[in-house]
Amino acid sequence: MVRTRFAPSPTGYLHIGGVRTALFNWLFARRHGGQFILRIDDTDQQRNVAEALQPILDGFRWLGIDWDEGPDVGGPYAPYFQSQRVERHQAAVQALLDGGYAYRDFARPDEVQAEREAAEREKRSFVYSRRWMAETARQQAAFEAEGRQSVVRLKMPRDGQCQFHDAIRGDVAFDWAAEQDHVIQRSDGTCLYHLASAVDDYDFRITHVIRAVEHLSNTPRQIFIARSLSYPLPEYAHLPYVAEPGSSSKLSKRKLKQYLKQRDFKALFDQGARIAAAARLPVTDETFNPVVVDFYRETGYLPDALINYLLLLGWSLDDSTESFTRSEMIDAFTLERVNRAPASFDPAKLAAFQERYARQMPIEQKTAMVLPFLHAAGLVREPPTERELAQVSAVVRAAGDRIKIAGDILDFADFFLPDDRLPWDRAAVEKRLVKPPRAAELLRQFANRLQAVEPFDSASLEGLLQRFVESEGIQLGDIIHALRVAVTGKAVGFGMFETLEILGRERCAARIARVLSQLEPGAGDGHGAVD
RNA sequence: GCCCCCUUCGUCUAGUGGCCUAGGACUCCGGGUUCUCAGUCCGGCAACAGGGGUUCGACUCCCCUAGGGGGUACCA
Numbered sequence A: 001m002v003r004t005r006f007a008p009s010p011t012g013y014l015h016i017g018g019v020r021t022a023l024f025n026w027l028f029a030r031r032h033g034g035q036f037i038l039r040i041d042d043t044d045q046q047r048n049v050a051e052a053l054q055p056i057l058d059g060f061r062w063l064g065i066d067w068d069e070g071p072d073v074g075g076p077y078a079p080y081f082q083s084q085r086v087e088r089h090q091a092a093v094q095a096l097l098d099g100g101y102a103y104r105d106f107a108r109p110d111e112v113q114a115e116r117e118a119a120e121r122e123k124r125s126f127v128y129s130r131r132w133m134a135e136t137a138r139q140q141a142a143f144e145a146e147g148r149q150s151v152v153r154l155k156m157p158r159d160g161q162c163q164f165h166d167a168i169r170g171d172v173a174f175d176w177a178a179e180q181d182h183v184i185q186r187s188d189g190t191c192l193y194h195l196a197s198a199v200d201d202y203d204f205r206i207t208h209v210i211r212a213v214e215h216l217s218n219t220p221r222q223i224f225i226a227r228s229l230s231y232p233l234p235e236y237a238h239l240p241y242v243a244e245p246g247s248s249s250k251l252s253k254r255k256l257k258q259y260l261k262q263r264d265f266k267a268l269f270d271q272g273a274r275i276a277a278a279a280r281l282p283v284t285d286e287t288f289n290p291v292v293v294d295f296y297r298e299t300g301y302l303p304d305a306l307i308n309y310l311l312l313l314g315w316s317l318d319d320s321t322e323s324f325t326r327s328e329m330i331d332a333f334t335l336e337r338v339n340r341a342p343a344s345f346d347p348a349k350l351a352a353f354q355e356r357y358a359r360q361m362p363i364e365q366k367t368a369m370v371l372p373f374l375h376a377a378g379l380v381r382e383p384p385t386e387r388e389l390a391q392v393s394a395v396v397r398a399a400g401d402r403i404k405i406a407g408d409i410l411d412f413a414d415f416f417l418p419d420d421r422l423p424w425d426r427a428a429v430e431k432r433l434v435k436p437p438r439a440a441e442l443l444r445q446f447a448n449r450l451q452a453v454e455p456f457d458s459a460s461l462e463g464l465l466q467r468f469v470e471s472e473g474i475q476l477g478d479i480i481h482a483l484r485v486a487v488t489g490k491a492v493g494f495g496m497f498e499t500l501e502i503l504g505r506e507r508c509a510a511r512i513a514r515v516l517s518q519l520e521p522g523a524g525d526g527h528g529a530v531d
Numbered sequence B: 001g002c003c004c005c006c007u008u009c010g011u012c013u014a015g016u017g018g019c020c021u022a023g024g025a026c027u028c029c030g031g032g033u034u035c036u037c038a039g040u041c042c043g044g045c046a047a048c049a050g051g052g053g054u055u056c057g058a059c060u061c062c063c064c065u066a067g068g069g070g071g072u073a074c075c076a
Helices: A016-031 A049-063 A082-098 A109-121 A137-145 A193-203 A213-228 A253-259 A263-278 A293-299 A303-311 A326-332 A347-359 A363-376 A386-402 A406-416 A426-434 A439-452 A458-472 A476-488 A496-519
Strands: A003-006 A035-038 A102-105 A151-154 A161-166 A170-175 A183-185 A208-212 A235-239
Touching (some): A016 A049, A016 A208, A016 A235, A016 A303, A016 A326, A049 A303, A082 A102, A082 A183, A082 A193, A082 A213, A151 A213, A161 A213, A161 A235, A183 A193, A193 A213, A208 A213, A253 A263, A263 A293, A263 A406, A303 A326, A347 A386, A363 A386, A363 A406, A386 A406, A426 A476, A426 A496, A439 A458, A439 A476, A439 A496, A458 A476
Parallel strands (some): A003 A035, A208 A235
Antiparallel strands (some): A161 A170
């Protein structure tokens, strides 16, 4: 039975690199019909664990990465919070002490530090002298009499090698002599991570430890702990980390400002920021960051697109397959095909996956996806009326591939605005309505013909415009751009006839009349104009 | 300092000694389509870190160098 785990600290946000690690654990467990466990690596000092954990759990749920055991769902090996397992950790420390695999050490930090520095000066690896090691009650009493405090250190081997197999890196070996007598329990009695982690992994019956490479060098000490406690060793797989765009350093939430200098990253962020502003999202600097999963949820990405992208960040099936459904990725995933080198997060490629998924989406689904954004912006009711729903659906259909992420619907907010509150793009008005000599006149004439057309749909509208162009002896472009600016306020939009049909006869007439009145000499008070 | 890991187009990658004049994808650059934009179609630019071996033959195996990363904490 395969059992994997992901062990987040309750930090208040879900890091995109963490998601990739969790995804690989999840896929591996699902691939082998096993369990995926969420263990919370909190510490006693942390406050508001529940609050700091919520965004992480929400993030996983949104992404469809479900856990079989852990917070909220419980499980046979509860508790799944590390802070509630201290008795188990303390017992393990005692067992290690009893077995002679660990010892009490009474060195002061500065004394160990002095040895460390001496080793560095002599260009050799540091090996603690164990001068303040107490293995008998008598030694212990003597040190205590000096007023010294103790920590518990691992009594690591000093000969031979620690060899183990890594599913991604192959056979790995470390000299035991290069390992330190690592501290496993502090002088205040609390335990350190590596001890706790090894114990919890055993207690939860974890069979495959799949984690980031930064733990590769830590593996020997965990193996030492496990062996000393007679635990069976799990299989190890060390994943390369997700690197920042254009560099091989680890992607970090704190370096947002630096990443924003990169064109693609900035484009991704700006698009999100535009949506957040239009939808009046209560964004915080804490989470409104493309390194954090919330960013994608808040701006309307598809979880499947994000997951598909992340799957291919450090893993591939072959030389050409890029699209994977959940079940396809579960069937295809193997640790052997995970890459060894770090992979840079590429916002442009993520965007490409998102666009591909959005393109294949049925209209009804896309409409549903877009509604919460229109509601947040105060443009439709919640739940929407029948009429609003039809309107939204029509806009979504006409927008086609222009809606790449759900929040993009707000680029077309002008369809949902009252006619007298439609903002005008001043430059567009200037270029298409003011500057061309006959623009206003043509628009007026065409508006008149609009009154009579029947039915008011794109086919008849197209015919009407065709005839108008012929009878006036003008080019299509002479009227169509002016018309677009008049009814949408903008120079760009979707197909003209669809636009007119969606707005309907009355609204088109109202908008054209309004813009014409503004164009009359002396009438322009600038009201309604923007930019 | 010491130990360990990594290194194919700008990016994600295929490649396990001859199938490689190194393939695909994203980006970028041309061009076609079109009422604008998005899209779409066609085409293009672009890589085996460097140096030594081994071999009839190296992107693939070995060594060295360089660069990048991690560990070396009473951090996780």
